[in-house]
Amino acid sequence: MLQEAAFELFLENSYAGTTVDQIAQRAGVSRNTFFNYFPSKSDVFWVDLDESLGLLMESLRASSTDTPVMSAIRDALLAVASDFGPNRVPWALTQYSMIGSVHELQASAMSRLSAQAHVLGSFVADRLPAGARGLGRAASFAAFGAAVAAAQDWANAGTTRGEFGPYLDAAVTPVCRGFQGAIDAL
Amino acid sequence: MLQEAAFELFLENSYAGTTVDQIAQRAGVSRNTFFNYFPSKSDVFWVDLDESLGLLMESLRASSTDTPVMSAIRDALLAVASDFGPNRVPWALTQYSMIGSVHELQASAMSRLSAQAHVLGSFVADRLPAGARGLGRAASFAAFGAAVAAAQDWANAGTTRGEFGPYLDAAVTPVCRGFQGAIDAL
Numbered sequence: 001m002l003q004e005a006a007f008e009l010f011l012e013n014s015y016a017g018t019t020v021d022q023i024a025q026r027a028g029v030s031r032n033t034f035f036n037y038f039p040s041k042s043d044v045f046w047v048d049l050d051e052s053l054g055l056l057m058e059s060l061r062a063s064s065t066d067t068p069v070m071s072a073i074r075d076a077l078l079a080v081a082s083d084f085g086p087n088r089v090p091w092a093l094t095q096y097s098m099i100g101s102v103h104e105l106q107a108s109a110m111s112r113l114s115a116q117a118h119v120l121g122s123f124v125a126d127r128l129p130a131g132a133r134g135l136g137r138a139a140s141f142a143a144f145g146a147a148v149a150a151a152q153d154w155a156n157a158g159t160t161r162g163e164f165g166p167y168l169d170a171a172v173t174p175v176c177r178g179f180q181g182a183i184d185a186l
Numbered sequence: 187m188l189q190e191a192a193f194e195l196f197l198e199n200s201y202a203g204t205t206v207d208q209i210a211q212r213a214g215v216s217r218n219t220f221f222n223y224f225p226s227k228s229d230v231f232w233v234d235l236d237e238s239l240g241l242l243m244e245s246l247r248a249s250s251t252d253t254p255v256m257s258a259i260r261d262a263l264l265a266v267a268s269d270f271g272p273n274r275v276p277w278a279l280t281q282y283s284m285i286g287s288v289h290e291l292q293a294s295a296m297s298r299l300s301a302q303a304h305v306l307g308s309f310v311a312d313r314l315p316a317g318a319r320g321l322g323r324a325a326s327f328a329a330f331g332a333a334v335a336a337a338q339d340w341a342n343a344g345t346t347r348g349e350f351g352p353y354l355d356a357a358v359t360p361v362c363r364g365f366q367g368a369i370d371a372l
Contacts, residue, residue, distance in 0.1 A: 110296030114334075121335065138335040138357035145331025148300075149307065149324040170368075171324035178364025182356075 084164035093155035270350035279341035
């Protein structure tokens with residue numbers, strides 16, 4: 001409800017022109033209720049991204065330590081992507097240019113991804129010998145970079161885009177292959 | 187001069203607590219002179235990054251079209267990195283946590299890198315057959331991601347860090363190898 005109300009208002013009045021009070025009012029709840037669900041206005045905007053990143057880390061933590069770490073990352077990314085069919089393009093990916101504040105929203109997405117790349121980097125580093133930890137961090141940031149490019153290409157592909165999985169697979173597999181090769185060669 | 191004045195003030199009064207007027211005054215120039223050099227306060231902060239990104243694209247545009255495109259990216263990144271000896275760590279990388287506004291500054295760095303990854307992506311895509319352009323964009327974003335991880339590791343390594351080149355090489359070579367393999371397999 002809160003998310004729907006927020007997205008309606010962003011389209012009507014722009015992102016910058018929408019306040020938390022307006023979102024709460026449209027959804028028929030109090031300002032305090034809004035803040036029970038979302039720490040800030042940008043959190044309601046990026047709820048799909050944050051959910052996906054949460055699922056990614058859950059899936060990774062559940063992965064067997066016998067799986068080569070780059071395969072575990074690829075599997076976890078593709079598992080999260082399998083939620084996104086042709087018609088479930090996150091609203092943020094297709095609509096962000098319609099609601100103004102493009103620069104501010106891109107920056108907030110990048111800062112969320114960067115924070116999460118650190119979390120992923122620590123996870124990968126912990127599965128690698130001490131001398132390979134820098135490689136694990138680089139692999140995490142590279143995989144996220146490739147995933148961002150894939151998400152943009154997929155969103156831009158229009159109604160014939162199909163599912164997200166193949167886009168993500170094509171972008172992330174070379175990263176995983178390259179880094180697994182470098183890790184194995186250590 | 188403007189950069190030095192700005193960095194002094196950021197350390198004294200924090201990034202958020204420093205105005206363009208104060209920077210101009212400390213450097214002994216007018217506000218207009220400041221804006222002749224920098225479009226905004228964050229541009230004076232990221233001058234090293236912006237210069238490096240400019241050099242990167244210059245070096246890439248000068249590269250031979252006979253060179254495999256991922257080798258051209260790797261060569262160009264390493265050429266830019268060769269400017270950074272152990273004692274030329276960009277101020278922004280070591281001091282940003284001292285001047286407050288960490289979140290805001292990270293977001294502005296990420297948005298600059300993201301814009302530049304698009305420029306790099308278009309360059310790579312133009313050197314690839316139509317069916318491989320998505321791969322070129324993914325490669326560009328992945329290479330930038332790996333370079334960000336390498337720069338952070340290098341800055342964090344302290345006074346025994348040595349030059350930036352080897353950090354960047356270790357992080358970016360697996361990306362380039364993975365994507366060149368995928369491009370060749372098309």
